[in-house]
Amino acid sequence: MPYVHDTLEALRKSSPAQTEFYQAAEEVLECLRPLFERSPHYLDHGIIERIVEPERQIMFRVCWTDDAGRVQVNKGYRVQFNSALGPYKGGLRFHPSVTSGTIKFLGFEQIFKNALTGLPIGGGKGGSDFEPKGRSDGEIMRFCQAFMSELYRHIGPTTDVPAGDIGVGAREIGFLYGQYKRLSGRYEGVLTGKSLNWGGSLGRKEATGYGAVYFAENMLEARGETLEGKTCLVSGAGNVAIYTIEKLHELGAIPVTCSDSRGTLHHADGIDLDLLKELKEVRRVSLEAYLETHPEARYLPAGDYPADGHAVWRIEGDVAFPCATQNELTEADAEALLGNGVTCISEGANMPSTAAAVDRFLAAKVAYGPGKAANAGGVATSQLEMAQNSSMEQWPLEKVDARLKEIMANIHRQCAETAAEFDDPTNLVLGANIAGFRKVADAMIEQGVV
Numbered sequence: 001m002p003y004v005h006d007t008l009e010a011l012r013k014s015s016p017a018q019t020e021f022y023q024a025a026e027e028v029l030e031c032l033r034p035l036f037e038r039s040p041h042y043l044d045h046g047i048i049e050r051i052v053e054p055e056r057q058i059m060f061r062v063c064w065t066d067d068a069g070r071v072q073v074n075k076g077y078r079v080q081f082n083s084a085l086g087p088y089k090g091g092l093r094f095h096p097s098v099t100s101g102t103i104k105f106l107g108f109e110q111i112f113k114n115a116l117t118g119l120p121i122g123g124g125k126g127g128s129d130f131e132p133k134g135r136s137d138g139e140i141m142r143f144c145q146a147f148m149s150e151l152y153r154h155i156g157p158t159t160d161v162p163a164g165d166i167g168v169g170a171r172e173i174g175f176l177y178g179q180y181k182r183l184s185g186r187y188e189g190v191l192t193g194k195s196l197n198w199g200g201s202l203g204r205k206e207a208t209g210y211g212a213v214y215f216a217e218n219m220l221e222a223r224g225e226t227l228e229g230k231t232c233l234v235s236g237a238g239n240v241a242i243y244t245i246e247k248l249h250e251l252g253a254i255p256v257t258c259s260d261s262r263g264t265l266h267h268a269d270g271i272d273l274d275l276l277k278e279l280k281e282v283r284r285v286s287l288e289a290y291l292e293t294h295p296e297a298r299y300l301p302a303g304d305y306p307a308d309g310h311a312v313w314r315i316e317g318d319v320a321f322p323c324a325t326q327n328e329l330t331e332a333d334a335e336a337l338l339g340n341g342v343t344c345i346s347e348g349a350n351m352p353s354t355a356a357a358v359d360r361f362l363a364a365k366v367a368y369g370p371g372k373a374a375n376a377g378g379v380a381t382s383q384l385e386m387a388q389n390s391s392m393e394q395w396p397l398e399k400v401d402a403r404l405k406e407i408m409a410n411i412h413r414q415c416a417e418t419a420a421e422f423d424d425p426t427n428l429v430l431g432a433n434i435a436g437f438r439k440v441a442d443a444m445i446e447q448g449v450v
């Protein structure tokens with residue numbers, strides 16, 4: 001019966017060049033070794049071989065015309081990874097770096113993240129190598145319509161419910177939903193992150209960022225600390241980063257950085273959130289424009305990144321929130337953060353720390369919240385949107401935010417209790433992976449070999 005090593009070797013042979021997927025799979029499978037030693041029954045039923053293999057992978061061609069009338073062709077993907085706990089649930093990423101391996105890693109992480117929420121949702125993910133940046137609203141609309149014309153036959157409110165991720169925000173969800181409704185003839189909760197005017201949930205836009213901060217609060221509280229007065233380093237300048245910064249300000253912390261693919265902004269007095277939203281949510285321009293209002297701030301162009309990492313992690317702070325993209329925080333970045341006194345890392349992004357960086361955080365026994373636990377607030381609130389859609393209701397913000405706080409506290413409790421159960425109480429990576437895996441594996445065993 002193939003074990004961890006054999007399974008990883010088999011993956012490498014059967015799925016070439018999916019390095020991000022191997023990274024995600026290796027972290028989970030290595031964490032499961034102590035579980036398999038205590039509960040060898042999980043090695044029966046083919047659970048390992050099944051859980052690393054998606055139930056379904058859909059790839060399709062997306063053809064559309066740009067504003068100049070030229071035909072454009074992109075790749076489209078949806079990985080329906082695991083439905084043991086509920087309908088597939090996970091975002092859509094539109095970014096030129098997207099490959100089948102990217103979507104597979106994101107879908108694999110989503111399985112355990114969704115399990116940790118305690119809500120009835122399985123793991124999936126999708127996207128395209130389409131680059132939304134620099135495209136007109138008309139081009140974005142025509143791409144989204146072409147993409148959904150292929151995807152719609154595979155999704156549904158109790159089958160597979162996509163949402164946003166990098167490059168997919170409210171604008172894209174609107175265009176995708178309009179095409180789905182046109183083709184299916186049905187008005188139903190088949191996407192989340194919808195506009196509040198037609199089925200969206202209050203609090204969903206803010207949920208991933210807010211949830212990452214709530215998770216940090218839970219980690220610090222367990223160590224007798226709070227976020228108040230803490231200098232916080234945030235990467236990214238999109239949906240997750242903006243609402244991480246918003247909640248940090250609200251809790252009396254001082255978020256002093258944000259970043260995008262062109263550079264890093266450092267404002268020691270604290271990021272001006274209203275200006276950041278104007279630059280990124282309205283004008284969609286570079287962070288450098290921030291200096292026109294705040295010349296006292298510093299802008300570090302991406303070209304000046306240190307060779308072995310990223311400028312945002314070389315600035316002094318107490319707490320770090322990586323909210324941009326995978327592997328954006330290297331081992332050298334981790335060493336710099338620890339050397340600068342950072343004692344808490346809460347991941348808003350999916351797999352933002354390299355495996356070597358994770359090892360550094362774990363060895364230092366700092367409060368480290370892996371993305372599959374810390375950023376689960378987004379998907380959890382997406383499921384709350386699904387619940388509202390199925391009952392044709394819209395809950396008040398207070399109810400949604402109270403549920404989000406409760407879910408994040410429960411995720412932290414599961415991770416901490418499971419880590420302690422396996423004699424490594426500060427290792428929330430171990431706790432998250434075992435707690436999430438057990439829920440999925442138990443359901444898979446009960447549902448038979450399917």
Ligand SMILES: NC(=O)C1=CN([C@@H]2O[C@H](COP(=O)(O)OP(=O)(O)OC[C@H]3O[C@@H](n4cnc5c(N)ncnc54)[C@H](OP(=O)(O)O)[C@@H]3O)[C@@H](O)[C@H]2O)C=CC1
Nearest residue numbers: 165166167208236237238239240260261324325349350378
């Ligand atoms: N949206 C959601 O509900 C959830 C998102 N996440 C994760 O959070 C992270 C951010 O997603 P989200 O905020 O939604 O996406 P957005 O597209 O809103 O923002 C992404 C931000 O990250 C930056 N970025 C993206 N790729 C790179 C790169 N290769 N190098 C440097 N900067 C980069 C972007 O800069 P630029 O504009 O210059 O490209 C942008 O500022 C992702 O890892 C996503 O998977 C996790 C849970 C839920």
Ligand SMILES: N=C(CCC(=O)O)C(=O)O
Nearest residue numbers: 090091163165378379382
């Ligand atoms: N992009 C998301 C959100 C998924 C969702 O809300 O279904 C993620 O959890 O990575």
